[in-house]
Every structure is written in structure tokens, then in C-alpha cells.
Amino acid sequence: MEPNRTALPFREFSHRISLIFMLTLAAALLLLGRAETYVFDRARQVVTDMAAPLLEIASRPVAATRRVIERTDEYAYVFDENERLRAENARLLAWKEEALKLQAKVARYEALLNVQVDPSINYASGRVVSDSGGPFVDTVLVNVGNEQGAKSGQAVIDTDGLVGRIVSTGPQASRVLLLTDLNSRIPVVIEPAHYKAVLAGDNTDWPKLEYLAAQSAVSAGDRVVTSGDGGLIPAGLPVGLVIQTSAGDLRVQTFSDRGRLDFVRVLQYEFPSKVKRQDPPEVLEGPPAGSEAEETGDAAVPGGAQAAAVE
């Protein structure tokens, strides 16, 4: 043990030096990472794509265990559940009649008004393979990558409603920014009166409604759906219900349950943005610039100069 004893002070010294070095490196990285450089994004994608298959394997037993627990739960309440479903079915049948009638009516109106119907949206289904990791980010990985057609910005939904949108993709996996994340902003409308707002995550379970007009009469229980503004996310996807906190501000309880995400769909929506530029019809164009300058005379020299500049 003689050599070890002489090596000990040196070891401790090198340990300390390396600790200081790593501290500096980590602090530098924290500052540099803010620049969002290409290198970090690339490294992130590589690591994510490498880890995704491992995580997928690891998440299988988790999903299986959950299913067993749910199954057991269901067995315990099978009679009650059956009874409830029967009642619900009866209620829904009445609604179905109503919906069919309305559908026919809407189709007739649309035909009358020559409405452009939204094109049907393709989707790729996948599984959520990872959890967010860490208390400050609300993102999950899904096993749908750009090989399956996923692109940054696409909306992700599950059976309940909007889950979030894709923020980065690799060949095999994509990262989904959930509605509750600090960086999430989704344009929404609040339904019966069609008030527009932005759904902003703030790291709590209930995202806020921002940019809501001051005089809008939104109350708890109103449905929130996507507005389609910005062209990233199709309009009309269910998001959640408005709730009022004890502090009095309006927040949204999302339909999708963040704790139970499993199978999701990535919507490959393309905004019909390729519209030809159209010049305004001649009747709408103002009088020629020269005549305007003549009419206003000397008093409006800047206007005249501007018109000349435009010419």
C-alpha cells in the first residue's frame, strides 16, 4: 500500500483541478447552449435517436404493467361500467340522429355557398416511448421520425385531443413539446363565441390563456379548440375546457391526460399556402400618383415626393 499513500495527495489535487475544470465547462455550456447552435441540436438528435430504441424496449413492460392494472380495475367494476355504457349508448344514439341531420344540413349549406372543405389530413401513429425527464421540461419522445413523414411543427393528438406539437425530428423518433411546457404557445379559440387566444404553457398542469380580448365573456366550462392561425396546426382540434383558478384567472384543463399518454397520432397537415398573387382589380386602385400630387398642390409636398419615389 506504500505507492498509494504517496499518490494520495496528488490524486486529491488532480481531483480538485478536474472538479474546477468541469464546473467551468458546465457553466460555459449553460451560457453557450443559449445560443442554440447547430452543434447542440445535432448532438441532441443523435443522442435521442440512439436512445429511442432502448427507451422503446424499456417502455414496453411499463405499458404492459399499466394495462394489467387497468384490466384488473375494469374487472372490478365491469357490471357498473356495463350499466353506465348502456345508458351512454342510448344517449349517444339520440345524438347520432341529431348529428346525421346536421351533417346533411351543413353539407347542403356548404354546397350552396361553395365552401372550400378542408382536405383530409394524413397521419402517422406511434407510441410515446419516453417521459419528460426533469421538472422544467414537458416533452416526450414518440417513435415516429422523419422516415415516417414527421416534421417539425406538426400537431400531435391522442384519442382525447391535442397533445402538443413536434419540435425536432430524427430518422426514428421525434420530440413532442407538450401543451404544459414553458415554451409552448398554441393559437386557440374558445368555442361558443369564437374568442381567440393563445394557450401558453407555464410549467404547471393548467396552461394559461393569453392575449384574450379584455371584454370577452369567457367562462369556466367553455370548450377550447385550435384556431388554425399560423397554419401549423389544423383548426378545430379539441384542446380542453376553460377553468377558473381560485386566484381568478382563466386557465385550461386539457383533454389529453399527460400522465397517461400512450398511442398518439402525428398529423401531417399542410396549410394550403400556395396561393397565386393576385393584383387588386382596377376599380380598387387609387388615382394615378401624378394626378394626386397635382390635386394636393404645394401643401402636400412630402406626399408628392413619396408618390414620385414610388413611381
Next chain:
Amino acid sequence: MAKLEPYSPTPASRAGRIVMTIMPFAIGLVCVLFSFVPIGRIFGSPLTPAFPLMAVYYWAIVRPEMFPPLAVFTVGLLFDLLSGGEIGLWAFVYVVTYAVVVTQRMLVVNAPFSAFWIGFAFAAGFAGALAWVVVSIIHGVFVPPVSVMKHMAVTVAVFPIFAMLFGRIEARVLQGG
């Protein structure tokens, strides 16, 4: 032909030594991966404990020479790359926490398990507070601290199970080797 050296290590013991050197770091990496497995979904809750923090604390107390700062940094950086959050956040938090724990190591190194656990509660509280401050400064807003408090509370609550597990592995691999 060189003469036989009676004390040269056998290949098996050399392999054992490599395993011993790498094992704590490997456990750290497994902890990082494990914290992304959606275990919380079984209970219908998105809470996941900070597994890497447990590994960092455990090895910083028990065998700091086997878990050098470089390993702590790598574990934190890998976590950052996988989590999609700020690059360097957890690398920074884990290295600072490691530095603090290593300097206070003598307080708990031969103490009973309860002291070890209380020490971890302090370390987790420190790490959570530091991370919260850094994130709040970066985003320029007051980030609600509830989620990080819950996260650290769960971490402290499940720590004994993992400490026991690490202890078992250590006893098997390190002392056996």
C-alpha cells in the same frame, strides 16, 4: 523469453478491475436512461425521480475516486441532451452538487443510514433550488417551483431503495473484486 512474473495480474483480475472502474459510471448512465422510461404512467402520474442525482450522491459519498467529476459532467450532459431542456443545466447542477457533497463527505461517510438519507435530502433540496434559480434566470420569469419540489420530494422518498440497490452492486462487484 521473459522471466515469469509471479505477481502480474491474471486476465480475469484485469477484467475485474476494468469493471470496477467503469461500474459506477455505467450505473450513472443507466440511471439517466431510466429517468426517461415512463414509469410514472403506471400510476397515471408524470412524476419521475431524479435517478442520476441518487447515483451522483451515492458515489460522491461512498467512493468519490470511482466517480470523478468528468463522469458527473457526462451523466448530466447526457441527461440534458435527452431531456430537450437547456443544454448544460443538469450538468452544471450535478457538478455543483457533487462538489458540495464531496466537501461535506466526512459528515456522513461512516454515519448510520438515516444520516446518509438526511444528507441526501439536503443535497436534493440544494440541487432543486439551484436548478430552479438557473431556469428562472434563463427564462427571465418566475417559474412555478411546485413541479421541482414534487420531483425532489419523490426522489428523496425512493432514495433508500436505490441506495440499497447500489450498495448490493457495490458489495458484489467492488468488494468481491
